[in-house]
Amino acid sequence: MTTRPTPRSGLLDISPYVPGKSKAEGKTYKLSSNESALGPAPSAIEAAREVAGALHLYPDGSATGLREALAKLHSIDAERIIVGNGSDEVLTLSVKCFTEPGDEVLMTRHGFSYYPILTKAEGCKPVMAEEDDLTADVDELLAAVSERTKVVLLANPNNPTGTLLPSDEVRRLREELPPHVLLVIDGAYAEYVEADDYDGGLALVEEAEASGAANVVMTRTFSKIYGLGGMRVGWxxxxxxxxxxxxxxRGPFNVNAPALAGAEAALADQGFVEENRRHNFEDMARLTQRLRGRGFEVRETLANFILIDLGTEDRARAFLKHQEEAGVFIRSTASSNLPTFVRVSIGAREANDAFLAAAESFDA
Ligand SMILES: Cc1ncc(COP(=O)(O)O)c(C=O)c1O
Known part of the structure; x- marks a missing residue:
């Protein structure tokens, strides 16, 4: 019999993260991971190539160039920026650093499906607050706070619901939380949002600290609108x-050199970001209109995907299978407690057309 070290208690209770499906062979379209519709920013590819000749050198462990560029773009303080191997790493650090095993981490019923995983990995207990019409509800969140709550994880806009909690509600949440509880505002899709009173949580980090309660962290990613999911950079x-x-x-060299260079170049290319945003909302409107015309129940979002309610779990499964047979990979939202829904990322026109064609031939 093989002997083996025993995993830390609780780790085998984790249901593994279900990534968006994809397939290497044949002509297929991946609309399952909310990646950039327009690919990576060309400037990022170039910048990553340029550092290829120096790959024997460790990267800048403090990500100085990227932090300074972020600080300049967002008019914030570079000293308060941490760069991670994807925003996943920053989210994980937020829980790892400010909890003890057995503590509770609060999230919403249909929050990002990685939250319960990273919570359990730290020996903590995920607690889910109910939502209101697929939107985070501040009163429900506050009612779910207990003595053991140490962190609240809130994606705004959320994935997979794509809904947004308005800034004044996020502020109210922060004000009414016990001050020792850390509020983490995950802005993975922040750059898609076009609303005057929305800054993804940046101001709240500063406001909270100025008021004497340093209990807000905001996270962002280069994986979505900047098109660099494969590089793994978040902050x-x-x-x-x-x-x-x-x-x-955090690891001393947690973000690799091509990723740092690529992210810095992508950040300087706000024209690409704007183009991606415009394409996203134009094609989201087109898809939504065509699908609704066919009787589908569609929810547009403030991010780069739509949600379709197929009514029953069987019908959702059949729709996923039908799309897959047509070479289009979309996402089941069952792991976010939405088993009758599917999530479809807004991709390039050709991919969206392939998805629409398959949707229109679905008659289950
Ligand atoms: C809400 C949310 N947060 C965080 C992430 C993780 O992004 P990253 O690629 O930066 O780790 C995702 C990715 O899908 C997401 O949807």
Whole structure:
């Protein structure tokens, strides 16, 4: 019999993250992971190539260039920025650094499906607050706070529901949370949102700290509108009082050199971001209109995907299978407690057309 070290308690209770499906052979379209419809920013490809000759060198462990560029673009303080191997890493650090095993991490019923995983990996307990019409509900969140709550994870806009909690509601949540509870605002899709009173949570990080309660962290990613999911770069805006802790815990060279160079170049290319945003909403409107015309129940979102309610779990499964047979991979939202829905990323025109053609031939 083989012997083996025993995994830390609780780890085998984790249901593994279900990634968006894809397939290497044949002509297929991947609309299952909310990736950039227009591919990577060309400037990022070039920048990553340029560092290829120096791959024997470790990257800049403090990501100085990228942090300074982010600070300039967003008019924020570079000293309070942490860069991670994807925003997943920053989210994980937020829970790892500010909880003890057995503590509770609060999230919403249909929040990002990685939240319960990263929570359990730290030995903590995920607690889900009910939502209101697929939108986070501040009163429900506050009612779910217990003595053991240490962190609240809130994606705004959320994936997979694509809904947004208005800034004044996020502020109210922060004000009514006990001050020792860390509110993490995950802005993975922030750049898609076009609303005057929305800054993804940046101002709240500073406001909270200025008011004497340094309990808000905001995260962002280069994986979505910047088109760099394969590079793995995300960042967090963290109160001065907390960033030292997170920097102690993160790996010394957690973000690789081509990724740092690519992200910095992509950031400088706001024209690409704008083009991606415009394409996204134009094609979201086109898809929604065509699908509704065929009687589909569609929810447009503030991010780069739509949700379709197929009414029953069987019909959702049949729709996923039908799309897959047509070479189009879309996403089941069953792991976010939405088993009758599917999520479809807004892709390039050709991919969206392939999806529409398959949807229109679905008659289950
Ligand atoms: C809400 C949300 N947060 C975080 C992430 C993780 O992004 P990253 O690629 O930066 O790790 C995703 C990716 O799908 C997401 O949807």
């Amino acid at each position: 967090g805006y963290v109160p001065s009082a907390l960033i030292d802790v997170m920097n102690r815990v």
